[in-house]
Amino acid sequence: xxxxxxxxxxxxxxxxxxxxxxxxxxxxxxxxxxxxxxxxxxxxxxxxxxxxxxxxxxxxxxxxxxxxxxxxxxxxxxxxxxxxxxxxxxxxxxxxxxxxxxxxxxxxxxxxxxxxxxxxxxxxxxxxxxxxxxxxxxxxxxxxxxxxxxxxxxxxxxxxxxxxxxxxxxxxxxxxxxxxxxxxxxxxxxxxxxxxxxxxxxxxxxxxxxxxxxxxxxxxxxxxxxxxxxxxxxxxxxxxxxxxxxxxxxxxxxxxxxxxxxxxxxxxxxxxxxxxxxxxxxxxxxxxxxxxxxxxxxxxxxxxxxxxxx
Amino acid sequence: xxxxxxxxxxxxxxxxxxxxxxxxxxxxxxxxxxxxxxxxxxxxxxxxxxxxxxxxxxxxxxxxxxxxxxxxxxxxxxxxxxxxxxxxxxxxxxxxxxxxxxxxxxxxxxxxxxxxxxxxxxxxxxxxxxxxxxxxxxxxxxxxxxxxxxxxxxxxxxxxxxxxxxxxxxxxxxx
Numbered sequence: 001x002x003x004x005x006x007x008x009x010x011x012x013x014x015x016x017x018x019x020x021x022x023x024x025x026x027x028x029x030x031x032x033x034x035x036x037x038x039x040x041x042x043x044x045x046x047x048x049x050x051x052x053x054x055x056x057x058x059x060x061x062x063x064x065x066x067x068x069x070x071x072x073x074x075x076x077x078x079x080x081x082x083x084x085x086x087x088x089x090x091x092x093x094x095x096x097x098x099x100x101x102x103x104x105x106x107x108x109x110x111x112x113x114x115x116x117x118x119x120x121x122x123x124x125x126x127x128x129x130x131x132x133x134x135x136x137x138x139x140x141x142x143x144x145x146x147x148x149x150x151x152x153x154x155x156x157x158x159x160x161x162x163x164x165x166x167x168x169x170x171x172x173x174x175x176x177x178x179x180x181x182x183x184x185x186x187x188x189x190x191x192x193x194x195x196x197x198x199x200x201x202x203x204x205x206x207x208x209x210x211x212x213x214x215x216x217x218x219x220x221x222x223x224x225x226x227x228x229x230x231x232x233x234x235x236x237x238x239x240x241x242x243x244x245x246x247x248x249x250x251x252x253x254x255x256x257x258x259x260x261x262x263x264x265x266x267x268x269x270x271x272x273x274x275x276x277x278x279x280x281x282x283x284x285x286x287x288x289x290x291x292x293x294x295x296x297x298x299x300x301x302x303x304x305x306x307x308x309x310x
Numbered sequence: 311x312x313x314x315x316x317x318x319x320x321x322x323x324x325x326x327x328x329x330x331x332x333x334x335x336x337x338x339x340x341x342x343x344x345x346x347x348x349x350x351x352x353x354x355x356x357x358x359x360x361x362x363x364x365x366x367x368x369x370x371x372x373x374x375x376x377x378x379x380x381x382x383x384x385x386x387x388x389x390x391x392x393x394x395x396x397x398x399x400x401x402x403x404x405x406x407x408x409x410x411x412x413x414x415x416x417x418x419x420x421x422x423x424x425x426x427x428x429x430x431x432x433x434x435x436x437x438x439x440x441x442x443x444x445x446x447x448x449x450x451x452x453x454x455x456x457x458x459x460x461x462x463x464x465x466x467x468x469x470x471x472x473x474x475x476x477x478x479x480x481x482x483x484x485x
Contacts, residue, residue, distance in 0.1 A: 001391045028375065028392040037428040040378035070378075300378075304389045 003301050007126040009115045010135035011176035019180060023145055025297035026290070033069065033293055043072040046303050048104045049097045052129070053079040056108055058264050058288060059129050059139070063106050066295035072303075075102065090114065091121050098124055104303065107131075112169075125302045133167050133228060139263050140173030142294040144181060146287045147218055150259055155182035160212040162188045162246065163222030163271050166195050167229060170222060170263045175201050188212035189244055192233040193224075209244050213254055220261040221246055221272045241270050248275040259283055314441065314460060314468070315481040323457040327438060328360040330455050331407065340433065341405045342370040346422050347377075347393035350410035352472040353440055357409060370404075372397035379421040395425075402430040407455075411470045413439040416451035441468050441481060 003018045011019075032040055048067050052060055060076075067074045077097065079085070084093060094105060104125045107115055112132030119126050130136040144154065151157055159178050165171045165187045178185050179202055186204040187194055194205060206212045213219055224240065234240050246260070260272070260282040268274050277284060315323060335341040343361070345354025351373050358371045377392040408422055419437060426432065440457035446464060460483065462468065467484040471477075 001389050025392060028377070028394070031395060032378070035428065036430075039428070041424065042378040042380070042383055045384060301389065304383065 002304055006302070007115070007119050007128075008137050008298055008302060009119060009126065009128050011137045011140050011173045011180070012135070014137075014180070016180045019141065019144070019177065022141055022294065022297045022301065023148065025301060026145055026293040029069075029296040029300075030290070030293040032296075033289075039069050039071060041071045042300060043067075043070040043303055046070075046104065047073040047075070047102045048106060048299065049075045049077060049102045050129075051077045051094065051097065051105055051107045053084070053107070053109045053114075054130065056129070058291070059108065059136075062288070062291040063127075063129060063138075063295050066292050066299055069292065070296055070300060072299070075100075090118065094118060094122055098122060104299065127298060127302065130169050132169065133172075133225075134169050135173045135176075136169040136263075137173050137177075138291070138295055138298060139170050140177040141298070142287055142291045143170075143174055143220060143261060143263065144177050145294055146261065146283055146290050147183075147259070149286070149290070150283065151217065153182075154178065157183045157218070158186070158216045159183050159218045159220065160186045160188055160206075160216035161220045161222065162209055162212060163244070164193045164224045164229075165189055165198065165222070166193045166233075167225035168222045170220075174220060175203055179203075186212055186215060190234055190240070209246065210250055210253075213246070213250060213258065216258055218259040218261060219246065220263070222263065223265060223267055223271055237267075237270050245269070245271055245273060246276050247273040248279070251276060251279070251281065257281055261287060263287070311485065312483045313480060314458060314483050317479040320479050320481060323440070324356055324360060327440075327455050327457055328357055328364065331357070331361065331438070332364060334436075335405065335407075338365065338367065338369050340403065341407065342372065342399060342401060343407050343409060344372045344374050344397065344401075344426070346408060346410045346418065347373055347375040347395070349470065350408075351393075352475060353411050353470070354409035355474070356472075357438070370399045372399065372401075374408075374422060374425055376418065376421040376425045379425045381417060381421065397429055400430055401426065401432045403433045406432040406435045407438055408435060409438045411439065412441045412443065412468050413437070413451075413453055414443045414446050414468075416447050416449035419451050420449050440470060443468060 004015050050063055106127045106129050108129040109131050112134035114131050115126050115128040128137055161171050175185055186206055188206040188209050262284050345351035361369050373396045375393045375395040377390050436454040438455040439453045442453055442456045442459045443462045444459050469482050471480045473479050
């Protein structure tokens with residue numbers, strides 16, 4: 001049992017079987033996390049560096065907990081307050097970290113493709129924790145894992161991704177991941193926030209959020225990534241909330257119970273209302289819980305590839 | 311290939327092991343049975359059934375997966391597929407009987423004891439194995455109940471077949 005890849009750069013490169021292997025392993029780790037002693041000694045001999053060039057709360061804590069639950073040694077690095085501000089290049093920074101005998105690198109970077117670039121230049125296994133507007137593979141895995149937990153096999157299930165599709169790495173990774181698992185995917189949001197020709201990835205496009213909700217069994221609602229929008233793409237947040245925000249009234253009018261997901265951080269009252277985010281239908285906190293098990297599975301499976309002990 | 315135990319002998323051996331357990335634990339008040347995944351469980355399933363037949367009581371019975379406790383994760387081998395751990399009771403202050411099919415280097419049992427201790431503090435731990443390859447030990451671990459002791463060299467393999475999974479009951483030594 002092992003993955004077909006040495007790094008987890010994007011879902012795009014994964015085989016469907018890899019995703020199932022990760023899920024099966026995560027099932028086991030989820031069991032470990034429910035015990036009194038939530039820790040196994042599997043990676044005692046592994047050191048992992050979390051290299052974050054962009055802000056993060058959930059992903060970073062989740063990765064760090066996953067590493068600690070596996071008994072790996074962890075070093076954390078964030079760009080602010082580091083030598084990056086003195087002009088050091090990405091390769092130099094990472095090579096310096098690796099020189100201190102680190103086996104694996106978890107990286108978040110604002111430039112799309114940065115992990116691929118790094119993978120070409122260093123030997124250690126790399127896990128992409130989000131690169132620009134490209135991919136966020138572990139988020140997509142934990143999203144699909146959470147859906148699988150509630151719905152079983154995802155083949156033929158209808159999933160709507162709603163919000164800022166254009167600037168969301170979560171959206172792209174989700175589209176790849178759900179596609180490989182055989183689910184039907186729809187993206188919904190204002191035309192300015194949906195990339196042209198996205199149908200080429202095999203997804204439906206809808207601009208009416210209500211219609212998208214009527215169609216789907218699961219709605220994954222995404223945050224408006226204001227920090228990545230360099231020109232105005234809609235007039236005001238209030239207008240966005242009015243036309244594209246998901247509220248309780250909408251959900252109640254559906255005559256069915258759909259699952260509500262959100263990768264966080266939530267902007268309450270913009271893309272999603274509090275009464276929806278905190279409702280029974282919401283599995284937002286299940287997603288966060290599953291994130292640790294999924295990341296344990298990914299790190300564990302990739303650690304077999306780092307060539308330690310050979 | 312040499313047969314170590316045929317169907318009949320295997321049955322007699324299992325009966326004997328069960329009776330030895332009863333001899334030592336009499337009423338099984340504080341005793342629990344734990345099989346090691348994946349193949350030790352096939353043996354412990356049998357022992358648990360036999361025990362129930364003789365003692366007419368349900369002895370707490372669990373399954374333990376040791377994948378994440380192995381010491382050879384980075385030895386270049388293909389990674390092992392984890393199985394379920396299912397211990398639906400507390401092992402705190404219990405006499406635990408660990409069950410595995412073949413005792414070889416002792417490393418699996420070392421991992422199992424580490425895994426077990428993450429679930430609580432047992433009063434005692436005993437080891438029951440069907441086959442003991444006595445000259446291959448790499449750690450100071452000895453069984454308390456043995457089906458058969460065999461002298462083997464490292465290149466040989468002992469394979470235990472179970473009706474439930476392999477369509478026959480047999481133990482063979484492969485050169």
